[in-house]
Amino acid sequence: MIEIELYVHSPKGGEPTMVEIGVEALVEDLLKKIHEAGLCDGPLEELVIFVEDAEEPLGRGHSLERCGLRHRHHVHCHKCHRIRVAVLYNGVEKQESFPPSTRVKRVLKWAIHEFQLKGADAENKVLRLADPPQTELPNEAHIGSFTQPPKCELRLCLVAPIRFQG
Amino acid sequence: MKPNESLLKAHLEGAPFLAGVDCGKWGVHSDADLTFPVMWVRGDTRLVQAGRVYLRFDASEYPQQAPTACPWDITTNEKLAPGLWPKGASAATVFNPAWNASALYAPCDRVAMKGHEAGWMGLCPQWWWQPTFTIVVYLEFVHVCLNPADHES
Numbered sequence: 001m002i003e004i005e006l007y008v009h010s011p012k013g014g015e016p017t018m019v020e021i022g023v024e025a026l027v028e029d030l031l032k033k034i035h036e037a038g039l040c041d042g043p044l045e046e047l048v049i050f051v052e053d054a055e056e057p058l059g060r061g062h063s064l065e066r067c068g069l070r071h072r073h074h075v076h077c078h079k080c081h082r083i084r085v086a087v088l089y090n091g092v093e094k095q096e097s098f099p100p101s102t103r104v105k106r107v108l109k110w111a112i113h114e115f116q117l118k119g120a121d122a123e124n125k126v127l128r129l130a131d132p133p134q135t136e137l138p139n140e141a142h143i144g145s146f147t148q149p150p151k152c153e154l155r156l157c158l159v160a161p162i163r164f165q166g
Numbered sequence: 167m168k169p170n171e172s173l174l175k176a177h178l179e180g181a182p183f184l185a186g187v188d189c190g191k192w193g194v195h196s197d198a199d200l201t202f203p204v205m206w207v208r209g210d211t212r213l214v215q216a217g218r219v220y221l222r223f224d225a226s227e228y229p230q231q232a233p234t235a236c237p238w239d240i241t242t243n244e245k246l247a248p249g250l251w252p253k254g255a256s257a258a259t260v261f262n263p264a265w266n267a268s269a270l271y272a273p274c275d276r277v278a279m280k281g282h283e284a285g286w287m288g289l290c291p292q293w294w295w296q297p298t299f300t301i302v303v304y305l306e307f308v309h310v311c312l313n314p315a316d317h318e319s
Contacts, residue, residue, distance in 0.1 A: 007185050017181050072184075072185075074185070133291055133292075140191075162290050
């Protein structure tokens with residue numbers, strides 16, 4: 001069986017972990033492997049896997065090959081099917097639901113559009129956690145990585161990045 | 167192999183670093199000497215004319231202490247001439263040869279951290295170097311500085 005490596009994201013932090021698995025394995029097998037490795041907590045039957053930026057979770061009975069997963073693709077294992085994201089900007093809040101595998105850059109793009117920011121106002125914006133530690137979210141990270149089940153919500157602030165002054 | 171070198175080697179083989187390589191954010195140019203590896207980070211061509219900047223790291227005492235790095239000319243194998251350092255609003259403060267031609271003005275750079283404990287540690291905890299960090303934090307910081315409008319891509 002041909003083995004592939006997958007980047008697995010989960011609620012356990014913003015950085016992915018590599019998992020090696022046969023391309024003919026089922027999504028169910030991948031879930032078991034991720035669960036056994038302690039990469040994603042919770043009852044196995046409640047966990048789902050999304051491909052990066054995909055809208056729907058993968059069917060458990062499908063093979064990875066059939067799902068179109070290739071070497072070093074990114075997937076996300078999470079208990080939440082959707083994350084309710086609230087973005088605050090200048091005292092105004094906008095909300096939308098996204099799958100946990102949505103990259104921060106997509107949410108940022110949505111927020112900039114929702115707040116109708118253009119030109120210089122739209123440039124150089126970042127998303128930061130609204131609550132402590134108020135971490136600035138990397139554009140390539142998945143929003144599900146910052147949401148701890150059973151909570152399926154995330155509060156963010158749209159801000160200018162910190163500039164370092166001499 | 168020294169402890170700092172074996173840890174750096176492990177981090178260069180880890181998923182967070184490889185994910186950045188796979189999407190073209192950064193890469194290794196030379197790791198023959200793992201205490202002083204040369205890596206590159208992709209940059210917006212408005213800030214970095216060549217589209218990438220090479221950095222020669224000093225990873226002594228890594229990761230207990232933060233690495234430090236300076237822009238590197240891989241053709242001459244010496245420090246990059248100040249006139250060729252990245253320019254522009256988001257880059258000029260970090261890439262500031264007038265401040266120090268051998269380091270980056272960054273909260274994850276060993277040289278720049280000295281004297282900034284009171285300010286930077288609270289201002290940007292995700293970038294303020296901790297012994298639990300890996301080289302990916304430094305590379306990510308530089309990538310963010312050099313790609314301010316990356317979300318538009």
